[in-house]
Amino acid sequence: MTRRTIAFAAAVTVALTAACGPSQPPPAATQPAPAPAPPKMPDVGLYVTNETSGDLTVIDAATLKIVSTIPLGKRPRGIVSNADGTRLYVALSGSPAAPPGVDEKTLPPPDRSADGIGVVDLQEGKLLKVLPSGTDPEQVALSPDGQQVYVANEDAARASIVDVETGKVVETFKTGGEPEGVSVEPGNGRVWVTSEEDGAVFVIDLKTKRSPRSIKVGPRPRSVAFLPDGSKAYVPSENGGTLTVIDVPKMRALKTITLDTGMRPMGTVAAPDGKHVYVSTGRSKMVLAVNTSTDTVVGSVEAGVRPWGIAISRDGATLYTANGPGGDVSVIDVMSMQVRQRVSVGTGPWGIAVVARAVPTPSR
Secondary structure (H helix, E strand, O other): OOHHHHHHHHHHHHHHHHHHOOOOOOOOOOOOOOOOOOOOOOOEEEEEEEOOOOEEEEEEOOOOEEEEEEEOOOOOOOEEEOOOOOEEEEEEOOOOOOOOOOOHHHOOOOOHHHOEEEEEEOOOOEEEEEEOOOOOEEEEEEOOOOOEEEEEEHHHOEEEEEEOOOOEEEEEEEOOOOEEEEEEOOOOOOEEEEEOOOOEEEEEOOOOOOOOEEEEOOOOEOOOEEOOOOOEEEEEEOOOOEEEEEEOOOOEEEEEEEOOOOOOOOOEEEOOOOOEEEEEOHHHOEEEEEEOOOOEEEEEEEOOOOEEEEEEOOOOOEEEEEEOOOOEEEEEEOOOOEEEEEEEOOOOEEEEEEEEOOOOOOOO
């Protein structure tokens, strides 16, 4: 190549570079937007399991405004919190719903991968994990130290004990058919499980590990409410329209309270002072107040469409019911036994818990 040719090529290169302007750096990669921070959980909240929509509605108890809706899984029903209000445990079931009158033979097969106990972090407001539970968990209770979850396995006629730390089912106990309600006896720590099929309560003593002892009650018992001092327990019979009052230390039925015609008692909760027990009545729409000194019904209110889950505020002044087909929660003033407000939630509200969260103390 001649010098003239080289000089011409260099001149062309300089001209092209000048025409194109200075070189530009490649565009920076687009960064995804950060995920929004979860909403702050209320200091005192109402937590409602919605069986049909598969989620948890979080309501601020002070304002009665919905703070968040947390996805959970299939058929969330029973719900319980630990003592310091940092965790919720929710029964999730892959068994298809079988409303009254439905032939269970026509239902699809259960999805056993959906069975479990959902663990909800109440600091972060999200589902942390799902613990194994045995099949078809319906209701749950928690040991006083928060280390074990007690589960009623409805289709297995068993109660399972789940270790929270290891996430394993560590023990199971045979109960009557269709176990549902699960409660822990104050002071003693025994686990009481109702059997809808047997019309009985099965009492599990975790210290002796003996076969559960049964106490006969009315047909289709749905729950157990203890007085705070552990002296008496109240067990509703949905099909019998009664409440069985049990002498807890003696482990025997004391009396049967016959309710008005048409009452179908289901959920139960005791007042913090133990002077009353409140009963939801499902398709009968009512909430009843029972004086525990006289064991008589002393008040009632029409709560909503099929109230089932029932809870009470820590001061005993307000009741809350989850009204399944109504899709709402009723807020009931205890003194007047009147519905003060209704809050729309998810589809098929089933269980409800009032939880006061432990608020961290700022460091100095």
